[in-house]
Amino acid sequence: MRKIYTLPFLLLLFLLPTLCNAQLKQIPLESGPEVKATKTAPSQAMHLGFPNLNKIPYYRDSKKLAEIQRLEKKKQYAQALPRLEAYVRSFGIQNFYKDTNLLWRLGQLYERQGRMEQAMEVYRLVLKHHRTDVRQVQSYYDSLEQNTKDYYVPLSYYYELVEYRKSLSTYKPPRGVYLNMGNGINSPYEDYGPTLSAENNKLIFTSKRNIQGQGLEDKVNEDLFYSDGSGDFWSEAQSFGKPINSIYNEGSATLSRDGKTLYFARCESPDGYGNCDLYKATLQPDGTWHEIENLGPNVNTSAWDSQPTLSPNEDTLYFASDRLGGFGLSDIYYTYKMKSGGWAPAKNMGPVINTRQSEVSPFYHPKYKVLYFSSRGQLFNFGDFDIYKTYLVGGRWQEPRNIGPLVNGRGSEYYFTIDSQSKNLYYARSEESDIKNLDLYSFPLPMEAHPLAVTKVEGTLRDSVSNRPLTGIISIIDLDNGIEISSKYIRPDGTFAFNLIDNARYMMIIQSPDFFTIERELALKQDTSFQIMATVIDHNIPLVFQNIEFDPNESTITADMHNILDEVAFFLVENPSFRLEIAGHTDAAGDPDFNKVLSQDRADAIMYYIQQKVRIEEGRIDAYGFGSTKPLREEKTEEDRRINRRVEFRLIKPTLQGRGIDR
Structure with missing residues (x-):
């Protein structure tokens, strides 16, 4: 089940009262391997925690604010910083849009102390949660970020580079980018929400192809479908049939590892609590699905609750909801299994994942602590909704990273799913010209989206004579497979950075109209940093x-x-x-x-x-x-x-x- 909001609904939501979640015990640390035992994930490390988020809607202490203001007026910034930091840590959800100015002031205090990583962390929160015009803030942030952000080569030009290299060498383009899964899976109507079984041999998805006549108008009914096969071949899609599919709308499923429990969304059902609720069904010995149960009021609300995904050990369920009390139009929430076997009251995932806009369709990698989701409110989008990944490091979710233009286009991308071997991806996307008609796509997983792409390769390109930074395009080739991985512009200060998989061989190719092409072969075993010197061509001298x-x-x-x-x-x-x-x-x-x-x-x-x-x-x-x-x-x-x-x-x-x- 998917839901996309427009601006009028956003304005209405801001005027509604905010509900407070019940006070909850802390979620247990999930099992499953960290992406890398010896290093953090390739994202900005988060140092702020917000323990009040799911306890109180809004925090205010006038005396503490007055004391902070008094210290700032006296320019006693070193004394003001820890007090303001402690105050911000006490934020409830409403504080992030009502007191965005306090986040900005905290960032400035961090910056005064030379703590730029912490400053950038709170500046990002300002941009994700402001509800006023902050173009000056955006401009200031961009000026700080210009030498750390990724400058992706436009996709059309990237493929020109790929075609050029195909004529010179055996390097090949990324395999099968934007491959539609075909008529056996897709229909003329919306098809979306793919999920895979643990053995990667069953694809389950949602479709609106079942059109029911109702008077003078047709009624669209969302149902669950499945296909058997593998990454190379999938059988023609079949309906789940009754009792999973009903006269109500069903979709957005996730399957347990043993294949015996199906979690899915059902909308407008008489036994539901709201618009759409989360349910589970149990596989019977005869191969049919029965024992359909609503997950109950700890998970479901009077709002829209949908798009479930399980953590690797299946003790935590993540889902999307537009319930009151969130950060934006729709947020990602989680619930965990209690000792009694029931699900605990759901919690909001917080201000790093969720923004003032919409976050939907979470997917937890089946092996690693990596969460993928679709967002239109993060700081770097190629189109409307883009897919991001975030790593769980030290019990905290890190700053989400856009998984790059090989997946995210100018339209919208949702429902990202990867097989358990991290070889193939499945997701729904719409063309820019037809945003409403989603189809399912599948192709080999690009490097930017790979959960194990956490080994950093970074460097600087400089003129061998003047030592000034140079610009150009740097491309990475996977030598073991002869496959292009990614191309980026070198940053204004001459630096570049990629996150790759270690114990692999790569070729770096650097191109520019100012010097001859540079090639460097790299056998990657750990984080690597180096400097490359180039001789600039003087076009006035032969x-x-x-x-x-x-x-x-x-x-x-x-x-x-x-x-x-x-x-x-x-x-x-x-x-x-x-x-x-x-x-x-x-x-x-x-x-x-x-x-x-x-x-x-x-x-x-x-x-x-x-x-x-x-x-x-x-x-x-x-x-x-x-x-x-x-x-x-x-x-x-x-x-x-x-x-x-x-x-x-x-x-x-x-x-x-x-x-x-x-x-």
């Missing part, structure tokens, strides 16, 4: 390569020349608006006419080699032979003659930079 030396009186390209000529050829492919001039020169010995012909033959030989290597179109390369007419120095020694015998390359930069790496 390039002369020492190993471009022909045999006497010959114009044949030798094997020693291949590497340099290949670099020049690849540069022209990477920068299609550049042109190349090749100028051949000889020394003054011998017949001048012969020397001119020889130099022309050598320049032509280089031009033909490059054109054949990368199929450069005609007209982009000019070849000239000058013989001995343009010496660099007077020939008094053999060294003088050697210097005059040369081939000059001039890369001509276009007047207006066209397509390329400019952001």
